[in-house]
Amino acid sequence: MKHTPFGYEVVEGKIVINEEEADLIKLMYAVYLFGGSYKAAAKAAGLPLKHSGVKNILRNRKYLGSDSYPAIIDKETFDAAEEERKRREVA
Numbered sequence: 901m902k903h904t905p906f907g908y909e910v911v912e913g914k915i916v917i918n919e920e921e922a923d924l925i926k927l928m929y930a931v932y933l934f935g936g937s938y939k940a941a942a943k944a945a946g947l948p949l950k951h952s953g954v955k956n957i958l959r960n961r962k963y964l965g966s967d968s969y970p971a972i973i974d975k976e977t978f979d980a981a982e983e984e985r986k987r988r989e990v991a
Contacts, residue, residue, distance in 0.1 A: 905962055907972050915969055922972045925963060928954060929977050933984060958985070 904910055907921045928941040936944065938954035949957075957963075958981050965971025 905960060905969075906957060907963065908969060917970050917972060925957060925972055928957060929973060929981055932958060933977070933980055955985070 904915065907918055907925045908915050909918045910916075924945040924947060927945045928947075931941040931944045932938065932954075938949075938951045938958075941958075942949040942954045947953075961978070962969045963971070963973040964975060964978055
């Protein structure tokens, strides 16, 4: 059985957005882009995730949308988070 990423669920055989989880994903992006750490982003969303779990969510291209997955995050937000991640890795 395939794992459905956080933020999505399968309804009648189709992948749809789980709105409650999608709101938490959007919140994590916002906190991170506002300068918060991965851990702060997880805490703001009320999720018991470690650094790597948040990083994996913020880097998951499925959230941009595809033939199989509806978009949760727009490209500008995703790209901004990637740029911020790269900036922080060098700092």
